[in-house]
Amino acid sequence: MNRSTNFVLAQILFVILLLTACSTEKTASDSEPKKKEPKKETVEKAPTEPEEMVKQGAGEHYEKVKDLEGDDLDKEIKELTKDFPKDMKSEDAYNRIIAAFAADHQLAFQELEDFDITFEEVEAYEKYSEEDGEEKKEGPLNVVILLDASGSMAGKVSGTDKMTAAKEALKKFAGGLPKDANVLLRVYGHKGSNDDKDKKLSCESTEVMYPLGAYDAGAFQQSLSKFKPTGWTPLAASIEAAEKDLQGKEGNNVVYIVSDGIETCDGNPIEAAKKLHKSNIQAKVNIIGFDVDNEGQQQLKAVAEAGGGEFQSVSSQKELFDEVESNWSKAMHDARINWSLSMDSSSVNWSSSGKGHSMRKVYSKMLDSISDEFELLRSVKMELYNQKKMTNEELDKLDKLIFSRYEKLREYSTNKHDAKQAALDKETDRVLKLIDENAENARVE
Incomplete structure (x- = not known):
């Protein structure tokens, strides 16, 4: 075999080896599993307006902790917050806490919203009016x-x-x-x-x-x-x-x-x-x-x-x-059944006073719900302090966010109560005027 032939064979062998190496490299690359990027955790931003706070309802873990006290409460909070990340900023921590531990204020607020401020005296008067003055004895x-x-x-x-x-x-x-x-x-x-x-x-x-x-x-x-x-x-x-x-x-x-x-x-x-x-x-x-x-x-x-x-x-x-x-x-x-008494001004004032008292009881429920939530959120904040999840500076900011929520909800509840009371006062005045104008014709002898 001459030198020319040997050179050609060497060239062919080199090409074969090169192709084999590329194929092997490609196979190895293709078989190597792709690394998955970690999912980015998203936490819903806590509402900033009191109306939205009420509408939001209970946090994910609220039912687990709402009836607990003392050591039992602390133990449960510790378990539920152990996976919270370290070095949290105050806003991130606040969003997590609200999503997990916010109380359900909707029932108390809805009870006030549905509170009936009308008077049966008016319904009775209208019923008598429809009877075209026909005497009715009971x-x-x-x-x-x-x-x-x-x-x-x-x-x-x-x-x-x-x-x-x-x-x-x-x-x-x-x-x-x-x-x-x-x-x-x-x-x-x-x-x-x-x-x-x-x-x-x-x-x-x-x-x-x-x-x-x-x-x-x-x-x-x-x-x-x-x-x-x-x-x-x-x-x-x-x-x-x-x-x-x-x-x-x-x-x-x-x-x-x-x-x-x-x-x-x-x-x-x-x-x-x-x-x-x-x-x-x-x-x-x-x-x-x-x-x-x-x-x-x-x-x-x-x-x-x-x-x-x-x-x-x-x-x-x-x-x-x-x-x-x-x-x-x-x-x-x-x-x-004495119509003259049911259309008496003192009766309406008495009824109005009773409605106002009942309304204040509902208002107290609202305040209790807000105060209980405030104490719960502060307990969660203390647990984050114990676990060293945040710096002292961020903890102070978190405390202010929690207190701001508390103040907004209290002011909101007070405004709701005062508006309902004003509506009751207005309705009372309207009914008293109606009685003054129509009582004589409506009384049963």
């Missing part, structure tokens, strides 16, 4: 009191058992009824026991202790001593029995219930209340939930609404007395 006011005598009413609140507190409140309420009113006391769940073996007996126990008639202090007191808290809770059966108690008593009927729990006898108190209210008796069903849990409050509220009445929850003897004196007495007053 019978006396009939008041039916239904009292829960189930075993749980033996429980204590404010240093006394619930049954004793309820009896005292009802005695005071009945004693304050108009002289021309009739009153009836019916109790339920007062027989047997709250054991399963006595359920049938207890669920069938609903009994009139004071028959419908004028109030007599001695007789009413004696009727209250005839029973003790014992068994189950046949609320539906008691409402159904009240409908029979009022048969033939069309119009001017009202039912008041004191209960510390839900129906436990398989009845349907919502349907029973609805049927009573829609019947020719047209009674309104008003309920006080005495030391009732959340589930009980929801059911009793639904019963009252179905019965065209109102529900209020109380947790102490004082609150029970206050509720009976304010809302129950107001409802009784509004149900008075």
